[in-house]
Amino acid sequence: MIHLTDAASDPLTIDRATCESLDAADPLAPFRDRFALPEGVVYLDGNSLGALPKHTRAHLDRVVAEEWGVGLIRSWNDAGWFAKPQAVGDRIARLIGAGPGEVVLGDSTSASLFQVATAAARLRPERRVIVAERGSFPTDLYVLESVQETVGGAQPLERRLIDDAGPTLDDVLDEDVAVVVLTHVDYRTGRMHDLAEVTRKVQATGAIMVWDLCHSVGAVPVDLASAGADFAVGCTYKYLNGGPGSPSFMWAAPRHHEQARPALTGWHGHARPFDFTVEYEPTPGIGRFRVGTPQLLSMAALEASLDIWDEVDLDAVREKSLRLTELFISLVDRRLAAWQVEVVTPRRSAVRGSQVALRHEDGYAVMQALIERGVIGDFRAPDLMRFGFTPLYVSHADVWDAVDVLEDVLASEVWREPRFARRGAVT
Amino acid sequence: MIHLTDAASDPLTIDRATCESLDAADPLAPFRDRFALPEGVVYLDGNSLGALPKHTRAHLDRVVAEEWGVGLIRSWNDAGWFAKPQAVGDRIARLIGAGPGEVVLGDSTSASLFQVATAAARLRPERRVIVAERGSFPTDLYVLESVQETVGGAQPLERRLIDDAGPTLDDVLDEDVAVVVLTHVDYRTGRMHDLAEVTRKVQATGAIMVWDLCHSVGAVPVDLASAGADFAVGCTYKYLNGGPGSPSFMWAAPRHHEQARPALTGWHGHARPFDFTVEYEPTPGIGRFRVGTPQLLSMAALEASLDIWDEVDLDAVREKSLRLTELFISLVDRRLAAWQVEVVTPRRSAVRGSQVALRHEDGYAVMQALIERGVIGDFRAPDLMRFGFTPLYVSHADVWDAVDVLEDVLASEVWREPRFARRGAVT
Numbered sequence: 001m002i003h004l005t006d007a008a009s010d011p012l013t014i015d016r017a018t019c020e021s022l023d024a025a026d027p028l029a030p031f032r033d034r035f036a037l038p039e040g041v042v043y044l045d046g047n048s049l050g051a052l053p054k055h056t057r058a059h060l061d062r063v064v065a066e067e068w069g070v071g072l073i074r075s076w077n078d079a080g081w082f083a084k085p086q087a088v089g090d091r092i093a094r095l096i097g098a099g100p101g102e103v104v105l106g107d108s109t110s111a112s113l114f115q116v117a118t119a120a121a122r123l124r125p126e127r128r129v130i131v132a133e134r135g136s137f138p139t140d141l142y143v144l145e146s147v148q149e150t151v152g153g154a155q156p157l158e159r160r161l162i163d164d165a166g167p168t169l170d171d172v173l174d175e176d177v178a179v180v181v182l183t184h185v186d187y188r189t190g191r192m193h194d195l196a197e198v199t200r201k202v203q204a205t206g207a208i209m210v211w212d213l214c215h216s217v218g219a220v221p222v223d224l225a226s227a228g229a230d231f232a233v234g235c236t237y238k239y240l241n242g243g244p245g246s247p248s249f250m251w252a253a254p255r256h257h258e259q260a261r262p263a264l265t266g267w268h269g270h271a272r273p274f275d276f277t278v279e280y281e282p283t284p285g286i287g288r289f290r291v292g293t294p295q296l297l298s299m300a301a302l303e304a305s306l307d308i309w310d311e312v313d314l315d316a317v318r319e320k321s322l323r324l325t326e327l328f329i330s331l332v333d334r335r336l337a338a339w340q341v342e343v344v345t346p347r348r349s350a351v352r353g354s355q356v357a358l359r360h361e362d363g364y365a366v367m368q369a370l371i372e373r374g375v376i377g378d379f380r381a382p383d384l385m386r387f388g389f390t391p392l393y394v395s396h397a398d399v400w401d402a403v404d405v406l407e408d409v410l411a412s413e414v415w416r417e418p419r420f421a422r423r424g425a426v427t
Numbered sequence: 428m429i430h431l432t433d434a435a436s437d438p439l440t441i442d443r444a445t446c447e448s449l450d451a452a453d454p455l456a457p458f459r460d461r462f463a464l465p466e467g468v469v470y471l472d473g474n475s476l477g478a479l480p481k482h483t484r485a486h487l488d489r490v491v492a493e494e495w496g497v498g499l500i501r502s503w504n505d506a507g508w509f510a511k512p513q514a515v516g517d518r519i520a521r522l523i524g525a526g527p528g529e530v531v532l533g534d535s536t537s538a539s540l541f542q543v544a545t546a547a548a549r550l551r552p553e554r555r556v557i558v559a560e561r562g563s564f565p566t567d568l569y570v571l572e573s574v575q576e577t578v579g580g581a582q583p584l585e586r587r588l589i590d591d592a593g594p595t596l597d598d599v600l601d602e603d604v605a606v607v608v609l610t611h612v613d614y615r616t617g618r619m620h621d622l623a624e625v626t627r628k629v630q631a632t633g634a635i636m637v638w639d640l641c642h643s644v645g646a647v648p649v650d651l652a653s654a655g656a657d658f659a660v661g662c663t664y665k666y667l668n669g670g671p672g673s674p675s676f677m678w679a680a681p682r683h684h685e686q687a688r689p690a691l692t693g694w695h696g697h698a699r700p701f702d703f704t705v706e707y708e709p710t711p712g713i714g715r716f717r718v719g720t721p722q723l724l725s726m727a728a729l730e731a732s733l734d735i736w737d738e739v740d741l742d743a744v745r746e747k748s749l750r751l752t753e754l755f756i757s758l759v760d761r762r763l764a765a766w767q768v769e770v771v772t773p774r775r776s777a778v779r780g781s782q783v784a785l786r787h788e789d790g791y792a793v794m795q796a797l798i799e800r801g802v803i804g805d806f807r808a809p810d811l812m813r814f815g816f817t818p819l820y821v822s823h824a825d826v827w828d829a830v831d832v833l834e835d836v837l838a839s840e841v842w843r844e845p846r847f848a849r850r851g852a853v854t
Contacts, residue, residue, distance in 0.1 A: 036492070036496045038496070038497045038499070041499075043499060045499065045500045048500050049495075049499060049500045049503075051496075051499065052491065052492070052495050052496035056491065057488055057491050057492060060487065060488075060491060060724070061484055061487075061488060064479065064483065064484050064487060064670070064728070065463070065479070065484060067671075068476075068479050068670055068671055069463045069465070069478075069479035070465045072465070072468075072470060072472065072476060072478065072803060073472045073475050073476045073803060073805060074798070074803070075671070076476075081671060107534035107535060107538055107718070107719070107722075108534060108693060108695075108718050108719025108720050108721070108722075109719050109720070110691065110693030110694065110695075110718045110719030110720075111534055111538055111691060111693070111718050111719060114691055134705060137694075137703075138694055138697070138700075138703050138704060138705065139693050139694035139695075139719060141705055141706075141707070142692045142693060142694055142697065142707035143691070143692060143693060145692055145706075145707050146690050146691060146692045149577075149690075150576075150577045150690060152580070153579070153580020153581045153582075154580045154581055154582075155580075155581075161705070237720070243491070243495055243723070243724050244494075244495055244502070244508065244720075244723035244724065245720045245721045245722040245723040245724070245726075246722065246724075247722065248719075263573050263576075263577060264537065264538060264541055264570070264573060265569045265570060265572055265573045266535060266537030266538070266566050266569060266570060267537065267564075267565055267566035267569055268535075268537075270565070270569065273565075274808070275808060276564075276565045276807065276808055277565060278561060278565065278568055278588070279568075279572075280568070280569035280572050291534070291535050291537045291538050292534070292535025292536050292537030292538060292566060292675075293535050293536070293537075293664070293671075293672045294535070294672050295534075295535075295672040295673065295674065295722040295724075295725035296670070296671035296672040296725070297487070297670050297671065297672070297673075297722075297724050297725045297728050298722035298723070298724045298725045299672075301491070301724050371501070376499060376500060376501070378500060380703065381701070381702060381703055
């Protein structure tokens with residue numbers, strides 16, 4: 001448990017001035033000015049789509065005007081386009097405890113999970129079970145349905161789902177399990193697995209461990225190497241601020257590189273793509289997880305955001321993240337008790353990511369009213385309001401202001417107005 | 428055969444002034460000013476990476492600054508992000524003879540071919556053969572290896588390759604063939620299949636026809652509906668000028684939409700993606716070919732280029748394309764006969780795409796010398812120089828100038844200088 005400050009360790013004494021003094025002492029505070037946040041907005045949805053780094057516009061425009069417009073086809077060599085997915089991957093490696101040559105960018109996270117999960121399952125051909133979590137972000141389960149069929153063939157692999165209510169991982173692990181796919185930080189509740197401990201347990205049964213780091217990278221410490229994990233995928237448009245739909249990344253432990261056979265075999269993963277041979281031959285190393293031509297403009301925006309991440313102390317991120325989530329939870333406890341708001345996220349910091357979910361029966365309407373007032377979080381069915389705390393641009397004063405507005409929305413019951421009623425919403 | 432003009436119908440009488448008068452009479456000539464081409468360059472590689480439309484920079488910057496920077500997560504609804512892959516697909520539909528609701532954007536062409544080819548093969552579960560062309564762009568063959576395994580399971584589907592030297596399509600078609608995958612316009616030679624005739628022949632045997640339109644869309648007439656084709660994929664960064672790595676597209680005939688089961692099952696293809704259910708249920712229609720979150724910045728650049736395509740008369744494109752390629756071939760015949768340059772591309776316009784390939788034993792070095800002189804084409808192993816003619820921004824005078832430089836490079840033998848010798852080149 002990280003205490004807010006000595007002065008603030010009793011949540012009853014916190015006020016906005018306390019928050020401002022926490023901001024004044026915050027070593028990450030200067031990063032906020034690197035982002036173009038709209039006036040009057042408290043943005044607590046960076047866990048869904050990260051904010052725009054100010055210099056991304058100029059960087060992207062230069063890539064468009066110079067590398068594409070002037071360099072044209074020559075930029076595949078001259079601007080290093082072909083090598084980009086691995087060069088950018090190397091910059092992400094530090095953020096997840098991986099080494100150079102171990103990370104490569106892919107298409108969407110769904111497509112990349114298909115790559116690593118098929119590669120993982122094919123390493124255990126004699127085993128017939130994939131384990132996943134019922135509460136995973138659903139695309140992971142949807143993709144795994146395809147993996148079960150792709151790898152299993154006429155006899156699709158069996159799926160076993162674990163759940164907070166049981167069965168547990170211990171209940172389902174046995175020698176039939178080929179692969180376990182878990183999300184490090186739960187997309188709804190923010191509950192965080194012990195990455196090293198779970199990896200050890202899974203590998204002890206001979207299974208392969210695949211981590212989904214979508215809600216971890218840039219938010220919490222991840223050390224794949226010291227955990228000895230097998231494979232991972234993650235998303236770059238959340239905490240990493242790569243822009244809407246920026247490319248996912250894939251990681252494979254070096255010990256698996258040469259045996260790995262991911263299911264999508266496009267020419268960018270070929271050993272000699274410009275020999276134009278008829279037969280597929282995977283390139284040595286992580287490059288074999290590549291598929292086709294990468295979407296270079298989306299990748300360029302990600303590169304710009306990594307300029308910021310190159311400067312960031314990850315321990316400071318975790319420390320501030322815990323302070324922000326703890327502050328939010330404390331203020332919710334103190335000020336919102338009257339309105340049936342339940343903190344769903346673990347209060348124990350060791351198992352908490354960088355977001356807090358509040359359960360409220362009418363969470364959808366409350367969130368719409370909040371957004372109208374400039375406090376942007378999101379809603380996850382059936383009844384969760386999610387608030388993401390991104391240490392690079394969310395301040396302690398933001399947390400105070402968000403709870404202020406939330407209290408007012410609940411007390412005034414403005415959320416009962418018909419315009420906030422639920423309809424087919426996207427986010 | 429489209430004649431250049433009455434005055435120019437005898438290639439021996441063509442000079443640069445003829446080319447200039449052809450440009451003056453060219454209804455597509457005004458489009459050239461819509462593109463930002465570098466000074467001193469004749470760009471004949473738009474069949475590999477299209478040129479930058481001038482207004483793409485401002486459009487993309489607006490999407491970055493306003494939709495991402497200000498709209499943030501709200502843009503999924505407010506800016507129509509979720510619907511984009513189909514909305515943009517509808518704009519491509521007109522270019523390939525498809526209707527609204529039939530085209531959707533995907534990740535790379537390789538990933539999209541995997542989608543449509545698995546869906547196609549699964550429509551003929553009792554058949555065990557995939558037919559493809561040995562001369563396909565290799566990623567198609569690599570992807571099909573995965574399709575053979577994914578659909579065939581323990582008993583991968585068999586592959587039969589056709590070849591200009593035989594076996595022919597007629598030789599290999601029988602009642603074991605599930606799917607035929609062909610590229611409409613050959614990436615090296617520019618030879619064009621008769622899309623309707625081949626489709627009819629393939630379907631007559633009960634097989635499913637998948638077209639790769641990478642070198643067709645925006646270059647030659649494509650009418651999938653009247654050909655009654657089954658599936659297609661294509662690329663948007665060549666003739667469509669969507670930018671480096673811009674998203675591919677997929678088309679499925681409406682009669683297949685409800686049965687189609689593409690192998691990548693991500694949440695953007697789900698019937699109710701925001702219900703976050705545990706089981707995958709494909710959405711009705713072409714949307715089920717979607718996978719994960721699309722790379723929206725790359726897609727935004729494509730949208731800008733489609734603003735131009737919305738205005739283009741496709742018949743005029745074909746007419747000019749044939750005039751340009753015919754002019755180039757005529758000038759090569761007349762001026763380069765002394766230097767063992769062979770025109771590989773068909774001279775018969777009905778089977779010619781929008782590019783011309785010249786065979787030369789030292790084609791690599793010749794092409795490098797040409798590029799140094801500002802005439803940008805590309806090289807395809809072992810000995811082909813490719814020249815793409817994009818009617819929106821290549822003029823008849825460009826063709827004249829390119830042959831001028833090519834003649835000079837060959838006559839001077841400058842290409843023998845060591846700096847043009849072959850090394851591990853990317854393009």
